[in-house]
Amino acid sequence: xxxxxxxxxxxxxxxxxxxxxxxxxxxxxxxxxxxxxxxxxxxxxxxxxxxxxxxxxxxxxxxxxxxxxxxxxxxxxxxxxxxxxxxxxxxxxxxxxxxxxxxxxxxxxxxxxxxxxxxxxxxxxxxxxxxxxxxxxxxxxxxxxxxxxxxxxxxxxxxxxxxxxxxxxxxxxxxxxxxxxxxxxxxxxxxxxxxxxxxxxxxxxxxxxxxxxxxxxxxxxxxxxxxxxxxxxxxxxxxxxxxxxxxxxxxxxxxxxxxxxxxxxxxxxxxxxxxxxxxxxxx
Numbered sequence: 001x002x003x004x005x006x007x008x009x010x011x012x013x014x015x016x017x018x019x020x021x022x023x024x025x026x027x028x029x030x031x032x033x034x035x036x037x038x039x040x041x042x043x044x045x046x047x048x049x050x051x052x053x054x055x056x057x058x059x060x061x062x063x064x065x066x067x068x069x070x071x072x073x074x075x076x077x078x079x080x081x082x083x084x085x086x087x088x089x090x091x092x093x094x095x096x097x098x099x100x101x102x103x104x105x106x107x108x109x110x111x112x113x114x115x116x117x118x119x120x121x122x123x124x125x126x127x128x129x130x131x132x133x134x135x136x137x138x139x140x141x142x143x144x145x146x147x148x149x150x151x152x153x154x155x156x157x158x159x160x161x162x163x164x165x166x167x168x169x170x171x172x173x174x175x176x177x178x179x180x181x182x183x184x185x186x187x188x189x190x191x192x193x194x195x196x197x198x199x200x201x202x203x204x205x206x207x208x209x210x211x212x213x214x215x216x217x218x219x220x221x222x223x224x225x226x227x228x229x230x231x232x233x234x235x236x237x238x239x240x241x242x243x244x245x246x247x248x249x250x251x252x253x254x255x256x257x258x259x260x261x262x263x264x265x266x267x268x269x270x271x272x273x274x275x276x277x278x279x280x281x282x283x
Contacts, residue, residue, distance in 0.1 A: 035256040038249050052256035055249075061229050062257060065237035066264075072144065072233065073212040073268075076151045080208050081201070084156045088163035089189075102164070105157035113154070117221020120150045124222075136223050136231075143223040143231035150218050155211065159204045166200030167193065202276040209272050213265055234261050 030042065035052055037045040056062055087105060091098050108116070124146050125135050136143045170193055178188045194201075216235035219225065225232030225240065232240065238261060242254030 035259045038252045052252040065232045065234045069233045076212045077208040080155050084159035087160045092167045108154045109158040113217035114221050117218040121222050137226035140230035166197035170196045
């Protein structure tokens with residue numbers, strides 16, 4: 001049986017590879033090609049060179065969306081990982097009802113982003129109305145913190161599970177040795193636990209960075225980019241450029257924005273992985 005699998009493994013790989021090429025590689029190549037064109041359909045294109053890319057950075061809405069997204073990503077990544085790690089520490093201390101708490105914290109991650117966006121829109125707008133404050137769609141700052149609350153509520157439980165797995169894999173003899181040497185709980189955390197859970201920190205940082213930077217459905221449902229696109233993030237800005245603006249030129253600009261967006265996400269992810277992996281300790 002094992003020899004047969006080794007012999008025919010290309011046959012088993014072919015369906016997945018074909019689906020990956022058809023569903024991702026080919027559309028991606030076409031997207032790069034179309035980013036250099038003005039078009040209404042993919043069969044009617046006019047080559048414009050780098051004109052679309054120049055217009056991307058001349059678009060004030062894209063620049064504003066970039067800085068809004070960058071600020072959102074930094075704040076959400078820090079808050080999510082800090083709270084998730086603290087919760088993981090608390091839930092690995094043998095507290096009663098630990099499994100119940102893990103389930104409760106993880107459940108929001110199972111709900112679709114668009115559904116969460118509308119639920120939190122109703123909830124937060126109700127709170128703001130009762131306090132006599134502007135609605136989320138009328139104040140970009142409220143929209144920003146509304147998105148932060150939503151993102152944290154959805155992601156913290158998932159990251160907490162990853163941190164719990166990392167903490168449970170810390171060798172017991174290291175913790176025992178630290179205790180014998182007279183290390184305090186804080187010293188044990190800084191000198192032993194944190195270095196040993198760096199692989200988990202790498203994973204969680206990667207997931208929160210990329211998920212935050214490419215957030216779309218929650219942004220669409222919670223604020224819709226209002227007021228006047230001030231709370232619009234990059235993914236929503238690209239969608240708005242491609243589908244909401246009329247004219248053949250906007251299709252090409254939207255496609256160019258998508259390519260720039262892809263390069264930004266890849267660059268940020270690789271830089272983050274490089275720096276966090278340098279801190280990992282070989283067990």
